[in-house]
Amino acid sequence: GNSVTQMEGPVTLSEEAFLTINCTYTATGYPSLFWYVQYPGEGLQLLLKATKADDKGSNKGFEATYRKETTSFHLEKGSVQVSDSAVYFCALSALGSNTGKLIFGQGTTLQVKP
Amino acid sequence: DAGITQSPRHKVTETGTPVTLRCHQTENHRYMYWYRQDPGHGLRLIHYSYGVKDTDKGEVSDGYSVSRSKTEDFLLTLESATSSQTSVYFCAISESEGVYNEQFFGPGTRLTVL
Numbered sequence: 001g002n003s004v005t006q007m008e009g010p011v012t013l014s015e016e017a018f019l020t021i022n023c024t025y026t027a028t029g030y031p032s033l034f035w036y037v038q039y040p041g042e043g044l045q046l047l048l049k050a051t052k053a054d055d056k057g058s059n060k061g062f063e064a065t066y067r068k069e070t071t072s073f074h075l076e077k078g079s080v081q082v083s084d085s086a087v088y089f090c091a092l093s094a095l096g097s098n099t100g101k102l103i104f105g106q107g108t109t110l111q112v113k114p
Numbered sequence: 115d116a117g118i119t120q121s122p123r124h125k126v127t128e129t130g131t132p133v134t135l136r137c138h139q140t141e142n143h144r145y146m147y148w149y150r151q152d153p154g155h156g157l158r159l160i161h162y163s164y165g166v167k168d169t170d171k172g173e174v175s176d177g178y179s180v181s182r183s184k185t186e187d188f189l190l191t192l193e194s195a196t197s198s199q200t201s202v203y204f205c206a207i208s209e210s211e212g213v214y215n216e217q218f219f220g221p222g223t224r225l226t227v228l
Contacts, residue, residue: 004156006156032214034216036219041221042221042222043118043204043219043220043221043222044157044204044206044219045218045219046216046217046218049214049216051214089156089157093214093215101147101159101162101172101211102157102159102217104156104157104158105156106154106155106156107156
């Protein structure tokens with residue numbers, strides 16, 4: 001079945017450090033891939049997405065590239081800020097019996113210290 | 115921001131009591147979803163709706179029922195709450211069910227079953 005695996009957290013970084021959160025997936029066909037972010041006490045909001053192989057999604061300085069050969073969609077940011085502290089979820093949406101429904105990874109907590 | 119509200123935002127109840135959570139949207143989106151968020155599991159789909167009175171089960175539907183009598187409201191009912199249903203519940207909406215489609219999330223309801 002379809003699944004998403006994220007790196008274990010929490011991830012603790014100093015301000016201006018480089019961020020990578022790993023995400024790999026298993027899916028039939030050609031899924032769409034998403035990164036959602038959840039700030040403390042809030043619901044999830046879409047951070048970026050990619051719908052086909054080699055697409056790069058980007059938003060607010062974050063980037064992720066859809067790599068079909070490695071079934072990965074790693075999230076990166078060149079210089080994190082304290083305000084980036086949140087939980088990040090990788091997700092996929094694939095054709096089949098779960099068309100359009102999101103399959104989430106377990107989430108990775110990021111804490112950025114001043 | 116998408117107009118999605120959830121009520122109540124917090125609830126403490128006792129084992130065996132019925133509980134109903136409400137999701138209300140002002141976007142007139144056709145699709146609505148209920149997820150639960152638990153540590154180590156990310157978000158898991160409970161039930162979803164693809165139109166008024168049209169609903170279907172998700173990954174973790176046991177012990178839950180839903181109803182949708184109006185486009186804007188999607189109710190999640192725990193007929194007899196158990197401690198394993200202590201969780202944070204999120205409602206989401208989307209315009210369509212295509213694999214490219216973004217889901218918008220409500221602020222969540224934190225439910226504690228004693």
